[in-house]
Amino acid sequence: xxxxxxxxxxxxxxxxxxxxxxxxxxxxxxxxxxxxxxxxxxxxxxxxxxxxxxxxxxxxxxxxxxxxxxxxxxxxxxxxxxxxxxxxxxxxxxxxxxxxxxxxxxxxxxxxxxxxxxxxxxxxxxxxxxxxxxxxxxxxxxxxxxxxxxxxxxxxxxxxxxxxxxxxxxxxxxxxxxxxxxxxxxxxxxxxxxxxxxxxxxxxxxxxxxxxxxxxxxxxxxxxxxxxxxxxxxxxxxxxxxxxxxxxxxxxxxxxxxxxxxxxxxxxxxxxxxxxxxxxxxxxxxxxxxxxxxxxxxxxxxxxxxxxxxxxxxxxxxxxxxxxxxxxxxxxxxxxxx
Numbered sequence: 452x453x454x455x456x457x458x459x460x461x462x463x464x465x466x467x468x469x470x471x472x473x474x475x476x477x478x479x480x481x482x483x484x485x486x487x488x489x490x491x492x493x494x495x496x497x498x499x500x501x502x503x504x505x506x507x508x509x510x511x512x513x514x515x516x517x518x519x520x521x522x523x524x525x526x527x528x529x530x531x532x533x534x535x536x537x538x539x540x541x542x543x544x545x546x547x548x549x550x551x552x553x554x555x556x557x558x559x560x561x562x563x564x565x566x567x568x569x570x571x572x573x574x575x576x577x578x579x580x581x582x583x584x585x586x587x588x589x590x591x592x593x594x595x596x597x598x599x600x601x602x603x604x605x606x607x608x609x610x611x612x613x614x615x616x617x618x619x620x621x622x623x624x625x626x627x628x629x630x631x632x633x634x635x636x637x638x639x640x641x642x643x644x645x646x647x648x649x650x651x652x653x654x655x656x657x658x659x660x661x662x663x664x665x666x667x668x669x670x671x672x673x674x675x676x677x678x679x680x681x682x683x684x685x686x687x688x689x690x691x692x693x694x695x696x697x698x699x700x701x702x703x704x705x706x707x708x709x710x711x712x713x714x715x716x717x718x719x720x721x722x723x724x725x726x727x728x729x730x731x732x733x734x735x736x737x738x739x740x741x742x743x744x745x746x747x748x749x750x751x752x753x754x755x756x757x758x759x760x761x762x763x764x765x766x767x768x769x770x771x772x773x774x775x776x777x778x779x780x781x782x783x784x785x786x787x788x789x
Contacts, residue, residue, distance in 0.1 A: 465759045469706055469723045476730045484737050492733065494614045500729035501622040502527075502681045504722065506693070506700035507707075508625055509673025511721045512633070512666040514704060517646040517713025518565070518572040520667065523674040523700065525583025526557040527693030530678030532587055535688030536596040543603045547679050554675015555668060557583065562664035572667075580697075587690035596688040604683025618680050622722075625673075629718035642666070646713030695746070702753040703728045711757065728752075 480487035506523050513520045534550035541549065557579065564575035598604070607618040615623075633639035644652040645662050652659050674693070682688045707724030709716030728749070735745045 465756075468756065468759075469708065469720060469727060472706060472727045473723070473730065476727065476734055480730070480734045480737075484734070487734065487737065490614050494610070494616065494619075496726060496729045496733050497614065497619040497623075498608060498616040499733070500725045501616075501618040502677050502684075503696055503699050503703060503729070504622040504725040505625065505673045505677035505680065506696055507703040507721050507725050508622075508629055508718055509670035509677075510700055510704050511629065511707075511709055511716050511718050512642060513572075513670050514709045514711060515633070515642055515646045515713060515716040516663055516666050517649065518663060518666065519576065519711070520561065520572065520670045521576040521697060522557065522561060522579040522583055523670060523677075524693035524695070524697040525580045525587065526554050526671055526674035527678040527681070527696065528587040528690050529557070529583055530554050530675040531682040531692040532591050532596055532678075532688040532690050534679045534682040535598050535686070536591070538599045543600055547683065550679040550682065551672065551675045554671045554673070554678065556671070557674070558668035558671020561671065562667040565667060566660045566664045584691075584694065591688075591690040593690065595690065598682075598686035598688075601686035604686060607680060607684045618684060621676075621680070622725075625676075626718045626722040633716075633718060638662075643714055646715075648714075698746070698753065699728060699749055702749050702756075705753060705756050705760075710760065 477488065480492075486492065506527065509523060510520060530550040530553045533553050534546050537546035537549055540546075561572075561576055561579055564570045564579070565572050568575075570578075608616050611617055611620060633642065641652070641657050642662055644655065644657060645659050649659055677696075678692060681692050703724040704716070704721050705711070705724070706727055707717065707720030707722070709721065731748070732745055735748070740748075
């Protein structure tokens with residue numbers, strides 16, 4: 452009986468982990484800091500979450516498809532440096548578009564490696580992570596680039612509707628658009644089928660390779676957007692801008708409930724996970740916790756959530772994924788293939 456109760460409690464905690472974490476941070480923050488539960492703090496959390504948020508949004512469809520992209524930090528660094536370094540020659544706006552193009556190009560490279568050359572996504576994106584990080588340092592000589600027009604991107608962090616900033620609005624808007632795509636379109640639903648069971652998706656006539664290639668390009672675009680936003684906001688293009696953001700991005704996605712095995716996830720839940728992790732980081736900083744210690748917390752949270760998810764899911768989780776894949780495949784066959 453005790454084992455059943457503990458297991459039931461564990462399942463509830465895992466299922467509603469996002470709400471549990473948000474509530475825990477809010478309670479502890481309100482208890483330890485007088486000014487934590489304020490609109491100013493919420494604005495700071497949402498604003499700072501935008502950069503990691505774009506990385507996490509790019510990872511969400513990647514993980515739903517049962518893949519992984521470890522290169523997003525390096526892509527972000529390359530995009531950030533290109534955005535600032537090219538300003539004197541191309542102008543502010545064209546340089547920003549080049550930064551986005553860097554992200555898309557890197558996503559295409561990852562897609563080719565995984566889909567055409569059949570390299571597993573873990574190995575392929577680990578390789579592009581190393582290549583991207585090295586290229587960023589080589590091109591920049593290890594030195595950040597300063598903006599020729601430092602005031603150009605400062606508006607991205609201005610106050611907007613009390614609790615928002617322009618870059619947090621961009622992040623929230625992107626999360627909403629992705630949610631509509633994933634939940635409200637046939638292609639979005641097909642992506643869940645790909646991640647739930649690739650053989651079933653192929654049997655249903657789904658273009659699996661096309662979807663996998665597409666999510667890698669989308670991930671590259673989101674990483675490029677993160678680099679552009681970070682560079683313009685800080686008026687600096689750092690070749691190591693995204694080097695420490697991979698794990699926080701993955702953790703935020705997992706907090707939101709996206710499974711690393713594929714077949715389940717939501718961009719709105721990812722948004723919540725980014726906010727929860729951002730709130731925890733802000734709380735730690737307000738309490739004087741060093742950044743390297745915060746990284747330890749983030750890693751422990753990631754390990755804990757993945758472990759609890761697998762323990763709580765067990766065979767039931769595998770059965771659920773199979774049933775969900777069959778249902779989506781059946782729906783796809785009835786509605787037409789893509």
